[in-house]
Amino acid sequence: MGVITFALVSEAKPWIRALGAKPDPAQGRFRYFRTPEHILAVTGVGKLAAALALGEISHKIPKEERKYCRVWNLGVAGTTSPNKSLGDFFWINRITDDSTKKEYFPERIESFSLKAEAHLTTFDRPVSFSKDQETKPFPNFRELTEEESKSVDLVDMEASGFFEAASLYFELEQIQVGKIISDHLEGTFCTEDKVTGYTEKTIEPLLSDFLKPFDWEKEELLPDSEKTHWRNIGESLNFTESMLVELEKTILYFKLRHPDSKIPLPQFPPEEKKLEKRMAKEIFQSWLGRLLV
Incomplete structure (x- = not known):
């Protein structure tokens, strides 16, 4: 069984089609799509929404079945790095919450098809960054300073909430976060069509890994x-x-x-x-x- 959460419908669409998922009759406060084995959730933007959705999802899965689940958060992210191209996919190996400064460490204990990894910072607002000091901050965006940009790689608004909540209901080995580069923090939002397009380009290798049986034949890490x-x-x-x-x-x-x-x-x-x-x-x-x- 598997669970994937997305902030946006445009991120979820290719997965809904690929898995043949249908709207869950018992929707709850978030949008759910289901197959006999999988749950896809569209949580909306923000770490609080992502965390609340995980709590609701946990009640949809019998406790004895939770240990057989993969639990992923997928979606788009911005980056400060000019060396990362639009559409590139990264597994996240460290999450920093900008407001609390807490850090979380997802661990890929399996060998997935896509190998690249990155550090992600979760912000409470959309983020922009410009080296041109004369450029005015975009309305409603958090403008990174030159110094802040040096410690930031990828940015999103959900991952820290998702990861902290997921770790309450699932083992760390089950939880992964993956992000696709959608912008270089220019202060504009990526269009829905572009988000869906980036997702479609990465779905084939990710889908193959997602559908693999989860291997629990391993020594318990912390007896x-x-x-x-x-x-x-x-x-x-x-x-x-x-x-x-x-x-x-x-x-x-x-x-x-x-x-x-x-x-x-x-x-x-x-x-x-x-x-x-x-x-x-x-x-x-x-x-x-x-x-x-």
Whole structure:
């Protein structure tokens, strides 16, 4: 079984046709198209919509069947790079949320037909960028500064919301984000026909990979015994429940990215010091920083 979310109908159309998907009679608050095995969702623009759609989708799939799903977010993205051409496809290996500065690390543990990867930043508004300092910002667009543009590669408005919500219901190995270059941040919107055209050019290899059976015959990346071990360390450092949940996810990210490396330990406080809430937060942030290197 598979799930694909799109922000726009124009992104979804080629997939709806290729899979022979039909409108779901039980639409909910988003637009769904279904086959006996797959769900395609058009969420609308924005990370909140993308996140809410994942919650609704999870209720459409019996819990015991979720582990057999691929869960993808596909669509178009802008780029600051002149070396990336319109229509180029990239799997996303790192997502940065511009407003929260949180980072997420999708992991392609399979060998897909398309190989190129890129870093994606999710913004709350459309983004534009011009090296011409005399150019006025476009209305309703977030204008990147020259300095900001150096740390930004691809940009969209959905991926961080999609990924954070998807990771609540599915394992990280199941979740992928892929983006097609639609513009170079000129401050204009790509036409529907062009979006559909770019999608049609990439659908053949992606469809082949999407339809492959999902392989679960692999060793669990973070067994329950390890989860308990790291939770116990976190509890000994007075981490809150939300910190413990974030810690588990971050350790899993680390193992996905560095399978042969030893997980770094936190910097424990001196025994004579009383572990206060402020210190626990500092240790937590420091440990996450080492895990996200």
